[in-house]
Amino acid sequence: MEGGCKFDGRASDGTSVTEALGMLKAGKIDEAAYRRLEDGAEPTCGSCSFLGTANTMCCLSEAMGLSLPGSATIPATFADRLRAAQASGRQIVTLIEQAITARQIISRQGLENAVRVNAAIGGSTNVALHLPAIAYEAGLELDMDAFEKLSRTTPLVAKMNPAATPNVPDFHAAGGVPAVMKQILPLLHREALTVTGKSVSDNVKDAPDPDNRIIRPLDNPWSAEGGLAVLKGNLAPNTAITKPAAIHPDMHHFTGRARCFDNEEAANEAIMEGRVQEGEVVVVRYEGPKGGPGMREMYMAMKLLYGRGLALKTALITDGRFSGTNNGCFVGHISPEAAEGGPLAIVEDGDQISIDVKSRDLHLHLSDQEISDRLAAWQRPTPKYETGYLGLYSQLAESADKGAVLRVGKYKKS
Numbered sequence: 001m002e003g004g005c006k007f008d009g010r011a012s013d014g015t016s017v018t019e020a021l022g023m024l025k026a027g028k029i030d031e032a033a034y035r036r037l038e039d040g041a042e043p044t045c046g047s048c049s050f051l052g053t054a055n056t057m058c059c060l061s062e063a064m065g066l067s068l069p070g071s072a073t074i075p076a077t078f079a080d081r082l083r084a085a086q087a088s089g090r091q092i093v094t095l096i097e098q099a100i101t102a103r104q105i106i107s108r109q110g111l112e113n114a115v116r117v118n119a120a121i122g123g124s125t126n127v128a129l130h131l132p133a134i135a136y137e138a139g140l141e142l143d144m145d146a147f148e149k150l151s152r153t154t155p156l157v158a159k160m161n162p163a164a165t166p167n168v169p170d171f172h173a174a175g176g177v178p179a180v181m182k183q184i185l186p187l188l189h190r191e192a193l194t195v196t197g198k199s200v201s202d203n204v205k206d207a208p209d210p211d212n213r214i215i216r217p218l219d220n221p222w223s224a225e226g227g228l229a230v231l232k233g234n235l236a237p238n239t240a241i242t243k244p245a246a247i248h249p250d251m252h253h254f255t256g257r258a259r260c261f262d263n264e265e266a267a268n269e270a271i272m273e274g275r276v277q278e279g280e281v282v283v284v285r286y287e288g289p290k291g292g293p294g295m296r297e298m299y300m301a302m303k304l305l306y307g308r309g310l311a312l313k314t315a316l317i318t319d320g321r322f323s324g325t326n327n328g329c330f331v332g333h334i335s336p337e338a339a340e341g342g343p344l345a346i347v348e349d350g351d352q353i354s355i356d357v358k359s360r361d362l363h364l365h366l367s368d369q370e371i372s373d374r375l376a377a378w379q380r381p382t383p384k385y386e387t388g389y390l391g392l393y394s395q396l397a398e399s400a401d402k403g404a405v406l407r408v409g410k411y412k413k414s
């Protein structure tokens with residue numbers, strides 16, 4: 001969708017209303033200002049105007065070769081959106097005639113191109129769930145080590161909300177995904193097949209040059225490393241995910257006191273009531289694939305912290321996930337999750353926790369023996385659902401680092 005009324009120095013969107021709620025509770029704005037924002041934050045139809053999960057996955061579908069070049073970011077209100085739909089329908093017929101299938105396009109090359117484009121644009125952390133799940137359905141494997149390697153070696157060449165003021169319609173006007181792929185083409189599998197029936201390099205050769213306001217050239221990026229980072233440590237033995245592109249450089253290393261909550265609602269209530277203080281690391285657990293069940297987004301907690309002026313004074317870690325709109329200091333997808341007996345389950349209020357994005361470390365300041373003793377004494381909570389699909393999912397879901405899939409058989413290595 002198009003950006004909304006101006007608020008907090010940029011065009012607003014739906015999540016601006018949640019930030020404003022924190023500001024309202026903190027006495028920074030009055031109710032009249034809040035109501036005006038409610039009326040003007042989302043002026044059109046379409047997915048949110050920031051680079052959230054919806055827009056990110058549209059971009060990565062294009063990067064994988066599954067949608068027509070330039071179609072991912074067309075604003076919903078543009079006539080070009082209808083033209084792209086018509087062109088897509090025609091191309092589907094052509095693909096059938098040429099016997100080109102989705103499985104030929106969802107290849108290892110296509111998936112790696114998608115990871116690199118995500119790193120280059122600072123896309124949503126949720127891609128660390130969705131792309132491994134897509135790979136699994138295609139009989140492939142895409143693990144977090146591959147994510148880290150590809151993201152580490154892909155510069156951030158495009159910045160938009162929540163990493164910068166411009167939004168996705170601005171990114172589209174600057175050239176969108178084809179312009180980014182043209183810049184990082186030396187890093188991509190340029191001969192990968194796409195739905196046009198042509199290669200990646202053929203698709204992007206006529207894309208616009210960088211505008212430098214949103215998209216920069218490969219030799220002058222916003223950052224030398226990509227927008228997503230994979231952390232490990234004694235608090236995340238099987239990895240965790242964060243988004244350096246949306247974290248202020250001053251917060252790339254943060255140490256604070258744990259403030260623990262066993263569900264999202266309890267954390268949100270504490271933040272709104274002012275019980276979360278500067279210097280604390282908010283721990284939200286039992287919200288992973290099994291514990292949720294279903295791995296809910298902790299976006300509201302982050303937005304409330306921002307609204308209360310705590311975005312650069314606190315951090316939040318969780319076995320849940322985040323919206324692509326979040327910024328501040330945050331780490332999600334902590335694996336193994338608390339419901340599986342991961343170390344996150346035994347963190348106590350007041351424990352010291354360090355987040356170090358540069359060294360990719362998430363550390364609980366306890367001895368190995370203390371962690372072991374606490375885990376030995378830990379008791380698994382009763383599942384929130386024991387029957388029906390959610391009960392089945394909570395028993396069978398893979399960890400977040402495996403895409404939270406319901407695994408049947410084994411990966412076909414490729």
